[in-house]
Amino acid sequence: MFPSSPGPIGVFDSGYGGLTILKEIRETLPEYDYVYLGDNARTPYGTRSFDVVYEFTREAVEALFSRGCHLVILACNTASAKALRSIQQKDLPGWDSSRRVLGVIVPTVEALGSISKNGNIGILGTPGTVSSGTYDIEIA
Template identity: 75%
Template sequence: MEAKNKYYSQKPGPIGVFDSGYGGLTIFDKIRSVMPDYDYIYLGDNARTPYGTRSFEVVYQFTRQAVMKLFEEGCRLVILACNTASAKALRTIQQRDLPGWDAERRVLGVIRPTVELMDTISKTKHIGILGTNGTISSGSYTMEIGKMFPHIKVTGEACPMWVPLVENNEFDSPGADYFVKKHLEHVLSADPEIDTLVLGCTHYPLLINKIEANLPKGITLFSQGEYVAKSLQDYLRRHSEMDARLTKEGRSRFLTTESAEKFSEAASLFLSDTIQVEQISIDR
């Protein structure tokens, strides 16, 4: 994988969007709404989800395989629409792998576009991050916010049951109320001055009705999709050389490492249209 021309086409290609499962579709949907003319390939590693409980090394290896697959499919730019992958794998892929693969390709995450807005949104400068075990234990949000806005206090809350609730279509069930209320009470008791809560996992927007119902007044709930989409749009505006490497025919492909039928059915929870899905393997 060292000689770029041997492995990866240098022709213009689609934008790749990667997630460990279905949750990244909430990011993809917003990106496609803001930038409908571009071509996209969405890849969900559903066979190996969830990533949230896995080690740094395993998440890195899985994410690396997914990025390589999207590059092989012609993508010149890949978005890690997964907070855990962004937290545990993005920096290593950018610094260690990209220079050897192809220095003109890019891999971007969802954490930085979120962090950039925190100082504007929070008035008390006390922020809570709701995420998977992997995202919270990585400390990525705390570190990134600390670098950019050292005056902001960050409190992380791992919500391990929230992703299974969404993936098993239980996000609107009475049982979901217990787990939502439990973690909201915990993070707000840890820091009563919090006025902004970040949904630091792409699955969590499907729980937004439950979260809002259990959230005290005066607290802003920050969902990433819209802001990541606008950040990407701005990035391409500032990097015309990358924009020129992207195809624009309004097409979308969907890949999964699990059952294509199962993915297609679950995707209806996240997208408004019916999609065709291809099952692939990236484990190598």
């Protein structure tokens, strides 16, 4: 179904915001090639239902896998909050268990301790990201 030799790292966002994530990843890991996919036709994802975000994100991951990516980074908070776990648990085992899909929420939460000087943080996000409770779960 998908190419078997490792290829570029795929980065997905519902628009252009993920380009900032791509820039940082490229600076950290310049030895890799990258494919960026921004779903500008259906942006924004933030007010869409779980099912719609999951389906759009699943389509994007499949598209990046078909282009040879073995690792896809969801640079979209809403996709990470609403679709990542389902894709990891439901879809990846049927596609190819050697492939990986990661999101941006866990690394963001892991970095919070070094960012906040007083232990307080604020989260700005789309309604979908905030209402998912994913940041609350990961921070806890």
